Amino acid sequence: MREAEHSGAPPAAIGAPLPLRAGERGTPMSAVDRAWLRMDEPANLMHVHGVLVLDGAVSIDQARQLLAERLGRIPRFAQRVASDGSRTVWTDDTQFDIRRHVTEEELPDGGTDAALARVLSGHLGRPFDRAHPLWEYLLLQGFHGSDTVVFCRIHHAIGDGVALMLVLLSMTDLDAAGEARNPFVELLAGGSHAPYATVVAEAERLMPETMRLMTASAEGFARAGALRRGLGSVAGLGRLLARPADPLTRFKGELGVEKRVAWTPPIPLEEVRALARRLGGTLNDLLNSAMAGGLRRYLADAGALPDGCCFRAAMPVNLRPLDEMAALGNRFGLVFLELPVGVADPLERFERIRRNALALRRSAEPLVVHGLLSFAGASPLALQRLLVRIFGSKATAVFTNVPGPRQPVWFAGRRMRDIFFWVPQAGRLGLGVSILSYCGVVRMGVGTDAGLVPDPGRIVDGFTAELEALAARG
The missing domain is CATH 3.30.559.10 (Chloramphenicol acetyltransferase-like domain)
Known part of the structure; x- marks a missing residue:
């Protein structure tokens, strides 16, 4: 760590963007x-x-x-x-x-x-x-x-x-x-x-994992058809609006300027993927469960773990179709994964997260959130801030997983040995977890607001302990 x-x-x-200068044109x-x-x-x-x-x-x-x-x-x-x-x-x-x-x-x-x-x-x-x-x-x-x-x-x-x-x-x-x-x-x-x-x-x-992301989710939504997507989006919006705000824990609160980051040692990719299969889930299920356990340990060690504690992580879902892979910009939505942090048993927590994630795979939430972001970006700033605040209340953390190259790459003649990163926390959230795989290993980065979590290394240590506990049971 x-x-x-x-x-x-x-x-x-x-500040606001500067005005165009005389003679300049913009896209x-x-x-x-x-x-x-x-x-x-x-x-x-x-x-x-x-x-x-x-x-x-x-x-x-x-x-x-x-x-x-x-x-x-x-x-x-x-x-x-x-x-x-x-x-x-x-x-x-x-x-x-x-x-x-x-x-x-x-x-x-x-x-x-x-x-x-x-x-x-x-x-x-x-x-x-x-x-x-x-x-x-x-x-x-x-x-x-x-x-x-x-x-x-x-x-x-x-x-x-x-x-x-x-x-x-x-x-x-x-x-x-x-x-x-x-x-x-x-x-x-x-x-x-x-x-x-x-x-x-x-x-x-x-x-290969990134390409599967670009073909599975995006093309799946395309095959659903306009009417089904529309009806699903209406229902998904209703569920999002009706969803109660996440409980107040040490991970939520007023943000400050100071930030903290921590990262894990490299984790062998095939070992954790094989463990996930033995437990009957996916790699994401395993890593998300271990991280939920790490968050549980952090709250418990501080004497701040509410009974039955459960909160959500906002997780990106790719909406970029394969034929638009050359375009930059943002083409993703979000789903809100429930994390049963209050569950002590690692296997029970894993199974609940597996079921929760499975239920989200056909959800219209990604389309709803992408549409809301588009609406927000075209709205007055005050309205955007209101929307961000409303939907930011529905989650406690941002979890993201970006599959990287399976084989090594080189930068200016030097082999790239390692990659890890930290994701921004939209919606005024103070906790972000970033997963990136590269060349046979996985790294996790944890970013926190210093006023809320001054020591994210303890979350990383808890994640490692939970991963070991799951391996012992798997």
């Missing part, structure tokens, strides 16, 4: 992306933070050259947000400078994990300069003596987890020598010369 905190002066209030931002942009608050920024650990060192010049070539070809990464008076738009940043977006620092104290944690903490609450594109890459040199860590900061308005995983692939090489053709670069840049079938085949080889 590694833990970090953010401290320092509160960031300035988040309207989708309503859903605009909703994510407007969720930014000084105490709760909608930034995705990721860590890429490389084997060996990469210089700042190498990184800038690579990212200028790869990300520079994706229009969104050279655009800033602006206002044309009535709409929020993307417009080319005429002052774009790769040196502003790709910087470096030297890790102190020999580059230990603790030193990495401290340096990461200083950036968690820092908003982007909206006069420029909403992303940054920070090279942290000297990790464990000689390795480079790439700390990625990208605003959620640019894309969701599936979109950003494709961006990750576009800036990497598929072999050590960098000779293998990377079709993702051309795909995301637009006007790809690679046959579509080639891109799909390469994606299936590298990310």
Whole structure:
């Protein structure tokens, strides 16, 4: 387990997009992306933070050259947000400078994990300069003596987890020598010369789980038909509105500027997948159950576990169809998974979560939430904030799972050894759990509000203990 905190002066209030300059033109931002942009608050920024650990060192010049070539070809990464008076738009940043977006620092104290944690903490609450594109890459040199860590900061308005995983692939090489053709670069840049079938085949080889996400849920909703989707959405909206607010626990409350993060050691993917099968569920069922157990342990250790405690985690569901895999932006909805934190027995808790998740698989909730986000992004800001507050009351945490490449990839000639990340907590939530698999292992990142949970490492420790308890019973 590694833990970090953010401290320092509160960031300035988040301002509205700057107006277009004379002669500039913009492309309207989708309503859903605009909703994510407007969720930014000084105490709760909608930034995705990721860590890429490389084997060996990469210089700042190498990184800038690579990212200028790869990300520079994706229009969104050279655009800033602006206002044309009535709409929020993307417009080319005429002052774009790769040196502003790709910087470096030297890790102190020999580059230990603790030193990495401290340096990461200083950036968690820092908003982007909206006069420029909403992303940054920070090279942290000297990790464990000689390795480079790439700390990625990208605003959620640019894309969701599936979109950003494709961006990750576009800036990497598929072999050590960098000779293998990377079709993702051309795909995301637009006007790809690679046959579509080639891109799909390469994606299936590298990310079979992600491709299943893109074919199963999105195409399943498409097959349901417009009438069934419409009726299901009406019923789903009614159930969402009627659902009571989550109980008040130590995980809910007023948010502050300070944040904490923790992450797990690498977990062998096939071992936990085999354990999930033995228990009669999915990998997600297993990880969600162990995390619910970790949350239970945290509350119990603090003497703050209510009898029969049960709350929900908001979980993204992909709605991006396969033929739109090149598009950025946000194409997902949410389901609200009930977590029986009050159940002490690990197997009983696992079975309840398995049944709860199974009941949600044909739910129309993802379509309802996506529609509400679209409506919110097109509404006055005050109405959006009201909607976010209402639906934020229905959950206590955000749980997200992004399957990454199954095989290793390389960044500027260096093998990417490890990846983990932290998800933003929309709806003024103070707890986020992020799961990412890569090259045969799974990492979980836990992000919390420091005023609510000052020590998320204890949640990670509880998760590990619960996983071991399930393994002993399975």
